[in-house]
Amino acid sequence: MSGTFSGVNTLQFSPDNKHGYAYSGIVAVTNTEITTMEFTTGSYYLVGVFQPQYFSDNNDVYLHTVKFDDLAVIGFEFNGSNNADGAIPRPLVIPPFTTVTFLAKNTTTSNSRNIGANFIGEVKGTVEQFDLELK
Numbered sequence: 001m002s003g004t005f006s007g008v009n010t011l012q013f014s015p016d017n018k019h020g021y022a023y024s025g026i027v028a029v030t031n032t033e034i035t036t037m038e039f040t041t042g043s044y045y046l047v048g049v050f051q052p053q054y055f056s057d058n059n060d061v062y063l064h065t066v067k068f069d070d071l072a073v074i075g076f077e078f079n080g081s082n083n084a085d086g087a088i089p090r091p092l093v094i095p096p097f098t099t100v101t102f103l104a105k106n107t108t109t110s111n112s113r114n115i116g117a118n119f120i121g122e123v124k125g126t127v128e129q130f131d132l133e134l135k
Helices: none
Strands: 019-023 027-029 034-040 045-054 061-068 071-079 090-094 099-106 113-124
Touching: 019 034, 027 034, 027 099, 034 113, 045 061, 061 090, 061 113, 071 090, 090 113, 099 113
Parallel strands: none
Antiparallel strands: 019 113, 027 113, 034 099, 045 090, 045 113, 061 071, 061 099
């Protein structure tokens, strides 16, 4: 883990490694689904929130999807004109060794619109592994 910010679209860590965060920056979204952000966790797990961001005020509807290793775990549509409520945090617990992909698509128009995504969470230790088989 690292405490140095090295750019958007990557998972970063606070200097004490207690918090993880990722920011997509401004991403131009059209009516084709694109990846706004992607990262892979290590031996830790993360407890935090995904928060979409809207950088243009319009009436377009956006589909946001969060995937864990190609399995959709969150999906919702939101109208970008209501910026006050548009960035509702969605809680996530991200398991160890998981590729997390944040996707977005404008379902209203093919015009390019600026949106973004943030993830902010607490880094937790690995879960103790033990034999769950009944004997």
